[in-house]
Amino acid sequence: MTAPVRVAFYGGLGEIGRNMASVEVDGRVALIDVGLIFPDAEHHGIDLILPDWSTLRERREDVHCAVITHGHEDHMGALPFFLREFPAVPIYSTRLTLGLIRAKLEEYPEITADLREVEAGERLSTGPFDIEFVGVTHSIPDGLAIALHTPHGTILHSGDFKLDQTPIDGRPTDLPHLAQLGDDGVALLLADSTNADQPGHVATERSIGKTLRDVFREARERVVVTTFASHIHRVQQVIDAARDAERLVCFVGRSMLRNMPIARELGYLTYEERQVVELSEVDRLPRDRTVIICTGSQGEPYAALSLMAAGQHRQVRLEPGDTVVMASSVIPGNEHAIYRSINGLFRQGADVVHKGIADVHVSGHAASGELRYFHNVVRPSAFVPVHGEYRHLVAHARLAVETGTPSDQVFVCEDGDTVVLEDGVVRRGDSFTPGVVFVDGLGVGDVGSAVLRARGQLSAEGICVAVVTIDQHSRLVGTPQVVQQGIIYEPESSPLLDQAVKALSEELHASTGQGDQAVIRRDTVRALARFWKEATGRRPVILPVLMEV
Numbered sequence: 001m002t003a004p005v006r007v008a009f010y011g012g013l014g015e016i017g018r019n020m021a022s023v024e025v026d027g028r029v030a031l032i033d034v035g036l037i038f039p040d041a042e043h044h045g046i047d048l049i050l051p052d053w054s055t056l057r058e059r060r061e062d063v064h065c066a067v068i069t070h071g072h073e074d075h076m077g078a079l080p081f082f083l084r085e086f087p088a089v090p091i092y093s094t095r096l097t098l099g100l101i102r103a104k105l106e107e108y109p110e111i112t113a114d115l116r117e118v119e120a121g122e123r124l125s126t127g128p129f130d131i132e133f134v135g136v137t138h139s140i141p142d143g144l145a146i147a148l149h150t151p152h153g154t155i156l157h158s159g160d161f162k163l164d165q166t167p168i169d170g171r172p173t174d175l176p177h178l179a180q181l182g183d184d185g186v187a188l189l190l191a192d193s194t195n196a197d198q199p200g201h202v203a204t205e206r207s208i209g210k211t212l213r214d215v216f217r218e219a220r221e222r223v224v225v226t227t228f229a230s231h232i233h234r235v236q237q238v239i240d241a242a243r244d245a246e247r248l249v250c251f252v253g254r255s256m257l258r259n260m261p262i263a264r265e266l267g268y269l270t271y272e273e274r275q276v277v278e279l280s281e282v283d284r285l286p287r288d289r290t291v292i293i294c295t296g297s298q299g300e301p302y303a304a305l306s307l308m309a310a311g312q313h314r315q316v317r318l319e320p321g322d323t324v325v326m327a328s329s330v331i332p333g334n335e336h337a338i339y340r341s342i343n344g345l346f347r348q349g350a351d352v353v354h355k356g357i358a359d360v361h362v363s364g365h366a367a368s369g370e371l372r373y374f375h376n377v378v379r380p381s382a383f384v385p386v387h388g389e390y391r392h393l394v395a396h397a398r399l400a401v402e403t404g405t406p407s408d409q410v411f412v413c414e415d416g417d418t419v420v421l422e423d424g425v426v427r428r429g430d431s432f433t434p435g436v437v438f439v440d441g442l443g444v445g446d447v448g449s450a451v452l453r454a455r456g457q458l459s460a461e462g463i464c465v466a467v468v469t470i471d472q473h474s475r476l477v478g479t480p481q482v483v484q485q486g487i488i489y490e491p492e493s494s495p496l497l498d499q500a501v502k503a504l505s506e507e508l509h510a511s512t513g514q515g516d517q518a519v520i521r522r523d524t525v526r527a528l529a530r531f532w533k534e535a536t537g538r539r540p541v542i543l544p545v546l547m548e549v
């Protein structure tokens, strides 16, 4: 019998984002998703956060392929960084997902990628992997669940999914296929937990079309709709409702302008050329004849809607009587930024329609009612909840037990955990300690927690730099200089800085450390720390600079 199959989780368990898992069969590794997560305010200036694949770096040639479930950033966004290290690994996914990956990779001309298109319903054999692709509905078209048939049993990964029975593209989650897999036996299920603690079922995407038509009909002036630039079905409904209301649409925002032509060219979005106008033409049309479709639904500072809300968008100015529709979710952590946008929009005189007051958004992730149904169709022998914060994973684990998976075969795992599948039975494997890899500017992984702590202190307390001049025997020369940023407001000079210089001079001259640079540094830090603490109650970062003359 071949070696047991090992499944490792690199990201996405205990957090929503940077999804990545590996399945190892016969020493070969297949990856499922290579996603990223966007930083929050605690991450001082970090641009992106990646999964930590350092354990794979040591065995690069064993990485056989990567399968991407769908085109969301939290599933494919880390690919440019991954491909820099693993350029030869083929990437399998559907047409739209690959289209979005290709568009992303255009920003990284040095990267070559071996992209291989597959279709839902297809079965593929590569190396020791026998992979089946199952179509699922989600908030982006062309999503996949992945079934891996291994010598020890079948592993099914749901991808991000819901059970919309009347999806816009007529391609519902393939329940007959899932039932067939269930009949043949699924040894281990890994499934989306995002909405496991939400009751009931997610309403069909189609229900939003009616609301949009009502809003567009009643709107007297300009209409602006914001949603995710990947939510092609939502955009389709906006375009259709605009057509019914005899309004032309205009795409605004970099990712909208990038994605919509791709989606149309690949056949996922349908509209006539004459339904769309350029932003430069919008102002020449009557205000009640247009709908602007833009990015910025999460209050991202430089996105189109945020600029409109602040009255700073160069081409689009809102006026009293305009209507803004937020056809999007509130991603946890973004509440503050979103409410700032909504406040700004009202201040511009616009009326704001959001999911709190009308049905303009439905989630892309199955709620608990759908998950129960899904588990009963798949009937897995073992289960690991994925894609969720810890509370979602626990809710999903309970639900699996409720629907019949034995409780000793349900494993709540976190990033860095592994499970082992042998002869159809699952057990916990060794864990590894996954790092977080920060991308900041051009650097990948060079900023760690120590740097972030320092940035936190700098932003909270400010910095004081002391320049101490010494001779070649490390003895003091003249008076030290002290400058600061972010401790006090200091237009030119300040009596407080003069006092700081005085306190530092006295300390250094009284010190026995003359001639020893390390002692001078230490005394400088001590004197200034004490000074700022006593004078202001603050604890700035103190940076001593010794200058030899």
Ligand SMILES: [Zn+2]
Pocket (backbone or CB within 6 Å): 070, 072, 138, 139, 160, 364
């Ligand atoms: Zn997704």
Ligand SMILES: [Zn+2]
Pocket (backbone or CB within 6 Å): 019, 072, 074, 075, 160, 387
């Ligand atoms: Zn996701």
